[in-house]
Amino acid sequence: MDLLTDTVNSLWQVVLVGLLFGAGLPAIFALGLKSLSVGAEPGTDGPPSAAGKLGAVACFAVVLIAITAGILMLMQDFLASSFSIHVF
Template sequence: MNLLVHTLSSLWQVVLVGLIFGAGLPALFALGMRSLASGGTDENAGPTPIGKAGAIVCFAVVVIAIIAGILLLTADFLSSSFGINLF
């Protein structure tokens, strides 16, 4: 019974991380794109300053998450090859 409880406890954590990175980052990227498209009523109007700031924040979070994921995957290689301990 203890094994089942431990497995279910780990399962919800994996599902949560999968939802955040699997659907959360593309949704955040889409929100940044939508923020860039938030112009005025004119067809040729560019994004508003608040729209640009929101897009920069969204894109920065996505890029940081991608870089952190790559570094997390290569942490053992970087540690053993170059002596760089990131995490």
Template sequence: MDLLTKTAESLWQVIAVGLLLGAGLPALFAVGLRLIGTADPGTAAPGTAVVGARSRLAVVAGWACFAIVVIAIVTGILFIMADFLDHTFGIDLF
């Protein structure tokens, strides 16, 4: 491969990871907030406020979104700390 092809391939990888982590994780967090905050309007009488009527599936899906975001953050921190952990404590994670 020539230099231009390698550069273009690397550029697309950086763009893909940037979109996934830079826009994907905040979007997933927003979806989690929306799922947890969503009430089921079918359980309330017409014209009344819907309070506390959430689908259990929506709440579980919302917490799953939060768990994915937290796992990604912890993995990123551990990836950054990999050399420090290996050098200081002998822990080889990646």
């Protein structure tokens, strides 16, 4: 029974990370692009509203932070052994 509970516990973690990085980040990026059109006149290339710009900046910041954290997690052993930088 312990094997089953360990497997299910690991499975939900893998599914959660897969959804976050596999579909979540592109969806947040698309939401940021969509928020740039908030406040513009339909059918025109007008400037976005201040709320649209703020939403886009927030979405893009989340994506950038997630990408940077992922790269740093992959490089943490290299950074620690080569430069004595301990990120996490």
